[in-house]
Amino acid sequence: MASTAEPIDFWFDFLSPYGYFASTRIDALAAQHGRSVRWRAFYMRGIMQDKLGQTRPFLEVPLKGDYYKRDVPRMARWFGLPFKSGGLSNFISANACRAFWLIDDLDPVLAKRFAREIFEWHHVRATPPNTPEQIAQAAANVGLDAAQLDIAAAVQQAPAKERLRVETDAAVAAGVWGTPTFVVDGEMFWGADRLNLVDDWLRRGGW
Amino acid sequence: MASTAEPIDFWFDFLSPYGYFASTRIDALAAQHGRSVRWRAFYMRGIMQDKLGQTRPFLEVPLKGDYYKRDVPRMARWFGLPFKSGGLSNFISANACRAFWLIDDLDPVLAKRFAREIFEWHHVRATPPNTPEQIAQAAANVGLDAAQLDIAAAVQQAPAKERLRVETDAAVAAGVWGTPTFVVDGEMFWGADRLNLVDDWLRRGGW
Numbered sequence: 001m002a003s004t005a006e007p008i009d010f011w012f013d014f015l016s017p018y019g020y021f022a023s024t025r026i027d028a029l030a031a032q033h034g035r036s037v038r039w040r041a042f043y044m045r046g047i048m049q050d051k052l053g054q055t056r057p058f059l060e061v062p063l064k065g066d067y068y069k070r071d072v073p074r075m076a077r078w079f080g081l082p083f084k085s086g087g088l089s090n091f092i093s094a095n096a097c098r099a100f101w102l103i104d105d106l107d108p109v110l111a112k113r114f115a116r117e118i119f120e121w122h123h124v125r126a127t128p129p130n131t132p133e134q135i136a137q138a139a140a141n142v143g144l145d146a147a148q149l150d151i152a153a154a155v156q157q158a159p160a161k162e163r164l165r166v167e168t169d170a171a172v173a174a175g176v177w178g179t180p181t182f183v184v185d186g187e188m189f190w191g192a193d194r195l196n197l198v199d200d201w202l203r204r205g206g207w
Numbered sequence: 208m209a210s211t212a213e214p215i216d217f218w219f220d221f222l223s224p225y226g227y228f229a230s231t232r233i234d235a236l237a238a239q240h241g242r243s244v245r246w247r248a249f250y251m252r253g254i255m256q257d258k259l260g261q262t263r264p265f266l267e268v269p270l271k272g273d274y275y276k277r278d279v280p281r282m283a284r285w286f287g288l289p290f291k292s293g294g295l296s297n298f299i300s301a302n303a304c305r306a307f308w309l310i311d312d313l314d315p316v317l318a319k320r321f322a323r324e325i326f327e328w329h330h331v332r333a334t335p336p337n338t339p340e341q342i343a344q345a346a347a348n349v350g351l352d353a354a355q356l357d358i359a360a361a362v363q364q365a366p367a368k369e370r371l372r373v374e375t376d377a378a379v380a381a382g383v384w385g386t387p388t389f390v391v392d393g394e395m396f397w398g399a400d401r402l403n404l405v406d407d408w409l410r411r412g413g414w
Contacts, residue, residue, distance in 0.1 A: 051269050062258050063384035067395060074394075077414050078404065177270035187281075188274060194400060197285065207284050 007036040008198075009183040011176045013044035014093040014115070017072045018192040020123040021079045022180040023116060025195055033202040039104075039112055041097040042171035043164055044179050052177060059088055075192065084126045091128035098160040099135045099151050101167060103144060113142040132156055214243040215405075216390040218383045220251035221300040221322070224279045225399040227330040228286045229387040230323060232402055240409040246311075246319055248304040249378035250371055251386050258379060266295055282399065291333045298335035305367040306342045306358050308374060310351060320349040339363055 010026050012019035023039075030037045048054045059065040076083030096118045104111035117138045121129045129138050132152035139151050154160050171181075175188055182189045182198050187206065189198050200207070217233050219226035230246075237244045255261045266272040283290030303325045311318035324345045328336045336345050339359035346358050361367050378388075382395055389396045389405050394413065396405050407414070 047270075052271060053263065053268070056260065061260070063254075063379065063382055064259060066382060067384060067397060070395070074414075078407070172270065175270055175273060177274065188277070190274065191400075193398075193404070196403060197400070200285070207281075 005035055006185065007038040009040055009174070009181075010037050011040050011042055011171050011174070011179065011181040011183070012115075013042060013179045014096045014118050014122060015044055015088065015091055016179045017083065017085060017123050018075070019180040020083075020119040021075060021081060022182075022192040022195060023119055024079065024081060025192075026180075026182065026198075027112075029195060029199055030202070032199075035202065039100075039108075039115055040167060040171070041100040041115070041164070042168040042176065042179075043094060043097055045093075046165075046168050047172060047177060051172060057089065079192075082124045084124060086122040086126045086128035090130075091122050092130055094161075094164065095132055095135050095155045096129055096138075097167075098155045098164045099139060101163045102149060102151060102154050102160055103139065106144075106149060110142065110144065114139055114144070117142050212242055213392065214245040216247055216381070216388075217244050218247050218249055218378050218381070218386065218388040218390070219322075220249060220386045221303045221325050221329060222251055222295065222298055223386045224290065224292060224330050225282070226387040227290075227326040228282060228288060229389075229399040229402060230326055231286065231288060232399075233387075233389065233405075234319075236402060236406055237409070239406075242409065246307075246315075246322055247374060247378070248307040248322070248371070249375040249383065249386070250301060250304055252300075253372075253375050254379060254384060259384060264296065286399075289331045291331060293329040293333045293335035297337075298329050299337055301368075301371065302339060302342050302362045303336055303345075304374075305362045305371045306346060308370045309356060309358060309361050309367055310346065313351075313356060317349065317351065321346055321351065324349050 008026070008030050010022070012023065027037050059068065072085070073083060100111055100115055103114050118129055121127045121138060129135055132155050135155055136146070136152035140146060144151060174183060178190045180192055184198055184201050185206070187201060189201070215233070215237050217229070219230065234244050266275065279292070280290060307318055307322055310321050325336055328334045328345060336342055339362050342362055343353070343359035347353060351358060381390060385397045387399055391405055391408050392413070394408055396408070
């Protein structure tokens with residue numbers, strides 16, 4: 001199966017703790033079924049406002065915001081993961097998402113390591129990696145050669161911005177509206193709490 | 208445990224197919240842990256508009272609406288349940304929800320049977336039970352004695368309307384914002400796809 005099957009798409013924005021939770025599971029889950037995973041960063045804030053018409057900050061929605069605040073640490077415990085958030089409203093993930101794609105162009109394996117590092121900064125160390133300098137530090141931590149790519153400069157330039165726009169458009173074209181989202185053989189699943197369904201879909205070949 | 212533990216609250220609006228799916232599972236799940244379930248109907252449309260500020264019909268939200276349309280029959284297959292919907296926009300569930308509480312006052316066991324009947328009308332037989340006459344037929348089908356309660360008349364009267372308002376306010380006061388929602392020992396879980404977490408919570412006594 002591994003030889004011919006398409007990779008699973010893992011669409012994410014670094015902003016979501018559920019994306020962080022899922023990022024710690026999806027590769028191992030896929031590997032159990034002989035499948036690989038393509039990590040694809042997109043910019044959730046753009047979709048929320050422009051596509052879904054959600055203009056109100058998520059945490060301020062009555063009831064739903066309270067549920068979210070209670071659910072996130074509970075799900076971290078359920079997954080058995082360390083969790084200390086930098087705060088949903090303190091993190092503008094655009095630079096991190098742009099950097100992901102620039103690194104992915106060089107080395108997709110390194111891009112996954114970088115993504116895990118970014119998730120850890122924000123969701124474990126409560127340090128939102130907002131600035132180009134923080135992005136460069138995170139990239140250096142996982143072994144990006146600064147001589148090969150000056151990432152602090154690159155994320156601020158037009159090609160990186162355009163690249164993230166293109167990838168976010170691709171997410172929308174694929175039907176993505178939330179993070180994390182998994183696409184398995186054309187079938188879409190939203191949410192870290194649906195990894196069990198992704199697993200079922202792979203095991204049973206759909207249902 | 209069964210003797211002292213509080214019942215699990217199962218909050219639902221008949222409108223949601225996910226509520227229908229959950230209704231076929233929650234009592235058996237709870238029983239495995241020696242727990243009972245209190246079924247509590249509320250009026251989701253009131254909460255959506257007044258509390259969550261969702262003025263746009265759910266199915267018309269781009270991307271999200273498409274996902275929902277694909278996910279619902281998929282989840283029906285996953286649960287192994289018959290499913291043929293009467294259509295989200297064709298069902299005004301207020302009469303059914305009011306009737307549920309009137310019957311519950313007489314006999315909570317009968318109220319559950321009535322609720323299952325209503326779920327079946329709309330989500331299996333594609334027949335939205337909107338009118339007082341349909342409600343009365345559904346109630347008669349499960350054995351409500353018309354001489355004991357003229358439900359077609361009662362659902363149109365002020366006490367039934369007030370009762371549903373009170374119960375919907377109670378849902379909001381409990382933090383409910385979606386259907387189905389389960390509350391287990393003060394811990395809230397939203398969604399039929401989280402029954403596995405409800406099960407885990409009961410098994411482990413929280414985490």
